[in-house]
Amino acid sequence: MGRTLPTYNMLILQELDKDEWKRFRRALRRDDQELFDELFIAPKIQMQAGAYASNAKPFETMLICMLIELKQELRILEQRVAHTEGLAI
Known part of the structure; x- marks a missing residue:
């Protein structure tokens, strides 16, 4: 039997x-x-979580993956700013 559900x-x-x-x-x-x-690269980065979710509305899962990736990028930038400000004091 073949697969009935498409992969993530x-x-x-x-x-x-x-x-x-x-x-x-x-x-x-x-x-x-x-x-x-670039936004549509994020769901591919979070592939395991998206596949595991097997949501009835996969686009919602893709949006969450996009938000997670954006939040990670924001956190890195915040840490860089905090580090730079710490050096400037």
């Missing part, structure tokens, strides 16, 4: 392949298109 990676690719996302991306400025593409 397939769900990400299916989401990106939707016409509304293609039109939305095309309407963005080039810099914003790059940011859009």
Whole structure:
């Protein structure tokens, strides 16, 4: 018997392949298109958690993965600022 459920990676690719996302991306400025593409890398980074969640609405899981990655980037920047301010005092 074959698999009846698509893999999480397939769900990400299916989401990106939707016409509304293609039109939305095309309407963005080039810099914003790059940011859009980077956002959809986050669910791939968090692949294990996304696959484990097996949510009925996989896009919600993708959004949470995106937020987690953004929060991690923010934390790194906050630590750098705190370290720099600590050196400046």
